[in-house]
Structure formats: structure tokens, C-alpha cells
């Protein structure tokens with residue numbers, strides 16, 4: 001059992017409250033302030049997109065120097081960089097996706113960004129590249145050939161692995177949004193692709209709770225499946241109220257029992273003992289005032305830590321006795337009584 005965890009969050013988790021239906025409602029914070037807030041809240045790592053670390057208008061010849069300055073800032077504050085994620089969905093040239101775009105120019109651009117991300121990751125001291133294939137799907141299914149798309153995604157992963165002998169790819173899968181349908185919607189899809197790559201030992205997954213829920217799956221089962229393959233190298237814990245847009249709600253805020261099951265599988269299977277970090281990918285509500293728009297992070301962390309205590313304190317023998325007797329009604333009430341002690 002592992003009960004010692006390191007926490008991380010993305011710079012995007014301290015945000016202005018803008019959504020597809022309205023502009024910012026809070027001022028933007030600069031990078032230093034975001035890192036200081038994370039540190040103050042007890043976080044150990046920060047997560048970055050490639051252009052969060054180094055803006056795209058910084059010339060390639062200055063990337064290393066830019067990273068050195070950034071690393072000094074994060075080190076002085078006391079944070080490490082968990083991963084770099086190439087943002088291959090925002091640029092208008094990625095409107096049809098990156099690796100699976102029907103435009104050869106866009107596919108090359110996506111690869112260039114991945115290689116640039118690897119360079120940045122090396123400079124910032126992480127071997128983790130998170131690949132969220134946000135637009136690697138279709139608006140209409142007839143727009144792309146699916147088998148061609150799978151091959152292009154495999155080629156993309158191989159090109160990254162071949163570019164650097166140490167870098168690891170963590171696929172963060174999601175079934176929909178912004179696209180209608182994705183080509184690799186689930187952990188299982190990505191794991192199957194991992195084994196086809198030139199180096200399966202350097203390909204794994206990062207699982208976001210909300211993405212599993214959007215698939216109609218239980219996040220703890222998705223995590224368990226990746227743990228079974230020894231490929232759960234990151235998590236984005238949050239919550240999600242039903243099948244709708246990706247909500248990134250405070251961890252445990254919708255379904256505390258579902259959150260407990262995620263914590264329990266991480267605790268029981270030593271997540272974190274090989275450097276894995278508990279990422280909290282949560283968003284503040286649009287109604288939250290600027291000066292108190294960090295509670296979603298501190299609340300998620302508190303919920304996680306209290307659920308760890310529940311996982312530690314629960315009577316495993318009594319739990320097992322109900323399993324052995326196949327008395328799942330009694331097991332259910334035993335669990336509910338334990339949760340009601342929170």
C-alpha cells in the first residue's frame with residue numbers, strides 16, 4: 001500500500017473562467033504567480049503544454065535558454081515539471097487534427113511540435129510527453145479512413161520514440177469533444193497501440209476520471225486495467241456529472257464512492273512508488289471570484305487525502321468476509337457506513 005503521494009496540476013487549472021459561451025470573468029495570472037499558488041497549496045509538480053513552457057514565437061535557437069530561465073523559476077519556487085503536452089489542437093492548422101489530419105502540412109506540423117516538446121521536456125528535466133489526441137477523430141465519420149488514421153497515430157508515436165531514446169509517451173484518451181468521435185477513445189485502445197510501437201516499454205497512459213465517465217466506464221476499472229499492464233504513468237483526477245461536456249469538476253464532488261474506488265485502486269497497487277504523480281485536472285466555477293478561484297484545487301487535494309485515510313482505515317478483513325460469503329448487500333452497507341463517517 002502506498003499512502004505517500006505527490007500532487008500536480010496544470011497551469012490551465014488556474015484560469016480566467018472563459019468557456020465556449022462567454023469571455024474571461026477573472027484576470028489571467030502570470031506563470032510565476034500560478035506556480036507560487038500551486039506550491040502554497042501543497043503541490044509538488046506543474047504540468048505544461050509546450051507553448052505554456054516556451055511560446056511558439058520564441059526562435060528554436062533560443063528554446064534552450066528560455067527553458068533554463070523557466071527551470072530556475074520553478075526550482076526556486078520548489079516545483080518540478082511533471083510533463084510536457086504538445087498542444088496539437090488549437091492552431092487553426094490543426095482544425096482537422098494533427099497526426100490524423102487529411103493535410104500533410106498539418107501532420108508535419110504536429111510532428112514538429114512533438115519534437116519541440118521533447119526538446120523542452122529534456123531541458124526541464126522530465127521524460128514524460130502527454131499525448132492528448134484532441135482532434136484525432138472526425139466531425140463526420142466519412143471524412144477520414146479509419147485504418148489510415150490508426151496507422152498515422154502509430155507512425156506519430158514511433159517518430160517521437162525514435163527521436164529520443166529516453167522519452168516516454170503517456171496517451172490521455174477521451175471519446176469525444178472537441179470532435180464527434182475519436183479513433184482511440186479509451187485506455188484499452190491506446191494500450192493496444194502501445195504494444196505495436198517500436199518500444200512498448202516507453203508507451204503508456206494517463207487516465208482522466210471525466211474521460212472514463214464520458215465513455216460510460218468506471219474510472220477505477222480503467223486505472224486498474226492500465227495498472228495491470230504496468231502502464232498507468234499518470235492520472236487526471238476530477239469528476240463529471242453524467243454524459244455531457246467535459247466538466248473537470250472537483251474530485252469526488254459528484255460521486256464520492258466512485259472517487260473512493262479510484263483512490264483505493266491507486267493506494268492498493270502502489271501508484272506513485274515509481275515516480276507517478278497524482279494530477280488534479282479540475283476547473284474553478286465561472287462564478288468564483290478571482291481571489292478565491294483556487295479552492296477547486298485545494299478541495300480536490302483534500303478530498304483525495306481524506307479518501308486515502310478512508311482506504312487505510314477500512315477494515316479489510318470485514319470487507320473480505322463479505323466477499324467470501326458473496327454477501328454483496330452486506331458489503332455495500334459496510335462501505336456506505338464507512339463513507340458516512342467522513
Ligand SMILES: [Mn+2]
Pocket residue numbers: 208210211246247248281
Ligand atoms: Mn477534462
